[in-house]
Structures are given as structure tokens and as C-alpha cells.
Amino acid sequence: MKKITIIILSICFCFSLKAQNEKEIYEQAFQKINCMLNGTCTLNFKEAVFIVENAYYSNQLSKPNFDKKIKFQTNLVNSFIASRELLYDYPDKEEVKKCAAIFSVMTDTIPIQLENDEIGYHIPFSYDFNDIWGHQDWTNMFVTKLLDTKKGNCHSLPFLYKIIADEIGVKAYISVAPNHFYIKHQNKANGWYNTELTSGMFPMDSWLMASGYIHLDAIVNKLYMDALTEKQMITLCLIDLAKGYERKLGAEASPEFILSCCDTTLKYYPHYINALILKAETKKKMFEALMKKYNAIYPNQIFYIPEAEKLFNEMTELYSIIHELGFRKMPEEMHLNWLISLKEERNKYENKNITNFNPKSE
Numbered sequence: 001m002k003k004i005t006i007i008i009l010s011i012c013f014c015f016s017l018k019a020q021n022e023k024e025i026y027e028q029a030f031q032k033i034n035c036m037l038n039g040t041c042t043l044n045f046k047e048a049v050f051i052v053e054n055a056y057y058s059n060q061l062s063k064p065n066f067d068k069k070i071k072f073q074t075n076l077v078n079s080f081i082a083s084r085e086l087l088y089d090y091p092d093k094e095e096v097k098k099c100a101a102i103f104s105v106m107t108d109t110i111p112i113q114l115e116n117d118e119i120g121y122h123i124p125f126s127y128d129f130n131d132i133w134g135h136q137d138w139t140n141m142f143v144t145k146l147l148d149t150k151k152g153n154c155h156s157l158p159f160l161y162k163i164i165a166d167e168i169g170v171k172a173y174i175s176v177a178p179n180h181f182y183i184k185h186q187n188k189a190n191g192w193y194n195t196e197l198t199s200g201m202f203p204m205d206s207w208l209m210a211s212g213y214i215h216l217d218a219i220v221n222k223l224y225m226d227a228l229t230e231k232q233m234i235t236l237c238l239i240d241l242a243k244g245y246e247r248k249l250g251a252e253a254s255p256e257f258i259l260s261c262c263d264t265t266l267k268y269y270p271h272y273i274n275a276l277i278l279k280a281e282t283k284k285k286m287f288e289a290l291m292k293k294y295n296a297i298y299p300n301q302i303f304y305i306p307e308a309e310k311l312f313n314e315m316t317e318l319y320s321i322i323h324e325l326g327f328r329k330m331p332e333e334m335h336l337n338w339l340i341s342l343k344e345e346r347n348k349y350e351n352k353n354i355t356n357f358n359p360k361s362e
Helices: 004-038 045-056 061-083 093-105 145-151 157-166 204-209 214-218 230-252 255-268 273-293 307-323 333-343
Strands: 084-086 109-112 119-122 174-178 180-187 191-194 359-361
Touching: 004 045, 004 230, 004 255, 045 061, 045 145, 045 157, 045 230, 061 084, 061 093, 061 109, 061 145, 061 157, 084 093, 093 157, 093 180, 145 157, 157 174, 157 180, 174 230, 230 255, 230 273, 255 273, 273 307
Parallel strands: none
Antiparallel strands: 084 359, 109 119, 174 180, 180 191
């Protein structure tokens, strides 16, 4: 019996040691991203994405391998730019040409001349309908998974697009929609336009509004459809870090770390809906833990504890703010139908002015 007890204690100690090590990895990752936000390090979206994904893999990802795969995509885009001409006659032609090349490489099959003079083909990235929110496997959200499998979602696809855009020196802005990210660009001919990687299209704003879950207040309050700043795009990675931490550590996860990620994010992006929701849900879990600790059935049964009342008030205030900003929760099934509608009703939602920007062989 004594021997069994020692074994159990040893196992518990090993789990505790591992959890502590993971927490240290995540704390270091937080500091690296926060360094970019507070101005003591250079803003680098590619680096921030790698930091987040590497932390989830316990610092076991190969940075040289990640950079090599990004460089391959970048070289392919640059080759495409050099070998094609664009039907566009405005002063910002070179910038638009770069954007068109990234879009083509990510969404079209590209012929590649191999060393033996044979022709190979670069297969486009596609949408992975399997576990698109990472419920079963959080790595389905990762750019590294996208690079390895050529399959991604509305998280990894626009993130990779942004990385490539930064590498070739062209502006690209991530924008937020309900449960969704997409790319916004601006050009001289048409002003702002949307780039949707999940379906390989340039949808009009009317498609985004057609979801039925973008309230007018959400647009006015810049909850959705706004072109994010460079710092705001970095904060997206900080919330990804917090979510990955929560998935990785489970019951061992520290709510203080998650709240720290949320508060830092909201400092630079006050209306980032995912940060507000994560903060509210974390406060809720903390309050529920107190209710369980004190065997409470109703919230007001523990209001005599200052910490509990404070948590409850903060939580309810956050949910109230979220609603007032215009957030409406979109069911997952509705989100899928919304994405599919873009392909099925292409003629209705496609920005045809932008689709005229098709690269043409010289």
C-alpha cells in the first residue's frame, strides 16, 4: 500500500513539474509578444504567430523549418510577380500586382518548372471542414498545420496571407467578422475591398452583412469589418496564446495568465470581441469555482465574500458591454452555411471590379 502511495505521489509530482514548465514557456511567449506591443521590440506578425504555435508545442517547433516554408511561398509569389502582367493602370499597380500574386498562389494551381525541365504543380491551399474551430485538435488553427497539409481555415489562411504580404513588402490588413477573419486591401481604383481565402473570392460587404449576426452597433463600434492596425493584428496572436494555454494546461491553467493576455490585448485593441468574451468567460469560471468551493447553489449565497461579489460584478459588466457593443453569437452550423453561401451565391456577393485584376502571362 505504501509503495502504491509513493508511485501515485511521484506521478502527481511529475504532472505538476510538467505543468510548471509549460507555464514558464507560456510566460516567456507572452513577454516576447508584449515586447512588440509596448514598443521595445520590432512588430513582426510572422514571429508572433510562430511564438504562439511553438509555445503550444512546448518549444519543439523548428524555426528554420518554419522560415524555410514561408520563404518557399514568398519565392513562389515573387516569381509569379516577375512572370505575369496585371490588367491595372493606376499608380499603385506594383502594390496591387503583389496582392494579386499572393491571392493566385494561395488559391490557384501554379505550374512550376523543375530542375529536370519537367513541369510540376503547386497545389493551392484549401478549406478544411474537419474540426474548423479546433475543438478536437487546437493545432487545426495553426499556420504550421496549413503549411504542412495545404488545408486550413478562416484563421490560418488569412494569417498566412498576412505573413507573405509582410515578407514581400505590401500592406495587408486582417479584419474580424463573427467567428471569422478575412483580409482587407485598399487600392487607387476601388478603395477598400475584401479578400476571402476560404472560398478564393473578393466578396462585397453585403455578404458579411448577410450573415445576420453583424449588428449595426457592431460596425459603428468597430467590433467587425474594420481594417486592423499592425499592433491590433499582433494582439490577435496574444489571444491565440491565451486560448492555446487554456487548452494545453486544462485544470492546471492559471486564470491570471489568461486575464493578463486579455487585459494587454484590450489595452491596444479595446473592442476586440474575442478578448472581451474570453475575459468574461474566465471571470465566470473563477466565480463558479468559488461557488463550488463554498457549496453555493445561487450566486448571492457567496456575496458576503468580497472577492466573489467583485468577480460577479465584473463578469456581468463585461457581458453587458459585449452586448451593448453589438455582439450576437453566431451558431457554428449557421457559420458554415454562411461560408458556403459565398460560393453558392457567387454572382450575388462577388466584387466583380476586383476579379478583373487577373494576372496575364506576358
